[in-house]
Amino acid sequence: MKRYLEKHIQEDLKQKIVLLSGPRQVGKTVLSMQLTPSNVYLNYDSTSDRRIIHAEEWARDVQLVIFDELHKMKKWKSWIKGVYDTEGNSPSLLVTGSARLDTYKKGGESLAGRFFPYRLHPLTVKEICKHLNEKSEIALDKLIKLGGFPEPYLKNSETFAKRWRRTHTDTIVREDLLDLERVRDIKSIEILIDLLRTRVGSTTSYTSLANDLQVSIHTVKHWLQILENLYIIFPVRPYHKNIARSLLKESKYYLYDTGAVEGNIGARLKNIVTCSLLRELHFIEDTTGSKTALHYLRDKEKHEVDFLPVINNRPVKMIEVKVSDDRFSPSLLRFQNFLNDTAPVQIVYNLKRKKSKGLASMQPVHEFLRDMRLMDGH
Template structure:
């Protein structure tokens, strides 16, 4: 993403978002060594922001967690409209900045957004040059792709890191941004979701478990999405109204949080990789892509389907160990004959292709070179 952000820094405000501890501040400071930095969580920096006293001789000014400032968009718009660029302005945040409008003027036309994800196998392959991709995938399945625990590589470190990581989000960010008091119930919701990754989620079932209304569950799930803890994968349907009514699936940005068999962890890892690629193509090239799953009335299912524009272009089925092609590809191929079909398998003796165009690929090879049609 670095070169694409560099190209835009002298044209627009840059909003860099993503989960906590993915490296947003590190990336920001790499863009130009001549920067001034303000973190809203720091009391001294908050005063500097109120005074607007950053060093205007610097080429870049970085505002971290600025969305916690009341009416931050209106404040930022005022700075941009009054002073313009330079210095270049980069705003980072561990929440979806387009969601936290906070009452105030819009930044429409004044910013470009980039979303930074945890490491995936493609990034590891391209930038860390590992000797054994299969071993790196095993690490991703266990500890997820957040840089600090992934690079540390030990079970002891990751187990302590993931607890403190969630605690900060729930007990600091959640209260700061959403003024939510039901922390224990939201923690319980997260625990329930950890066991239900890859399964369609029933709001009614969750509301019974949590002893609250469907509406409350939906609001909490949206908050967890906005805080970059989980992301939603809805079922694909040409009729938007019907698609909204159907049960979505939820996946974690941190695969290590997933509780269940190895195949579910692999499915979560593949979901993360596809979502990351979609966001990269959207943010850097302006493409319109989305991630869905496929399911029919007979409960035949394909794990993932990506679209380009409004058209389905790729079906992906994830298996831990299966040399035979899923028969469900043909079920959906009748409706979408042009779709690329890929079965991703962790333990596979030999890769295969078939007359109908379907492919069976080893997970580490496919993920390390992932491209979307």
């Protein structure tokens, strides 16, 4: 299927190296191969491909060379920089990899001025409606049951999705994790993932997790960062105009794979909305260079609003998610007084009719996700 990043990557490949990262099995390789039929695909995990890469003997009479898992190569950034500086972008160069690519690009040799990064996300209602022509209500219900990773979603079988998920998580933990970090206690990290699956959308108590796992708070924070680097989880932090203060407050963690969330429909629904918002914000950031962030709102009296997307330090929407409550959230209306330039919206799964109250609006979740627009032109 066509993916939402295709035309943007095709344009950027004409002038820069493109680094495409994202969760394992989110569709990076398929997307890469779809960009042009005139390509060479080289996977660093393959012995024969690895020889070709080291010898720099790939065919040059193609439009695109795809290097998958290249970050496993020692000093890969220096190497790809040398190729680009020597040969330019004819053929174009695309480097793909799981979250480790994002992690490895933070230090060491710089690729500054030579690349554009993209992050590919699982399927959302918006993308499904546009490229698979499914109705938004059906797409949302399938995402709740199957999650947004392309293979289980397209198979449309809950049994297949469960079997796929088992091997998917095991591969990440047993292979990707060991490639990225020297971690001895794999079993405890698996238990941590299981604990997070049951606590989606709840404020994270590092002390509680440390007690459950019988490790230090420092270790828990380190493990959470590893899982974030591997695109298993992502944090949503409380909003504060002083960014440093927001980083110190308790985060809420969500999963990239909604199908792995354990709990009621409310937990999965909130996870779907979070993933959709993060996908939209990353898309804006990767295609426009704008600075984006996803927060939640909470005051000292513990009034809360689920989500506050922020673009270039400006909050753009306040979003409260409900399964069936068609009364406006008092917290949503309360925070409207403090962020009066930010549109409040309550989105409801089982909603009989739309409502509005002043600047606040209420609409079905599936419609909000289908029509989501956080920035003009996106």
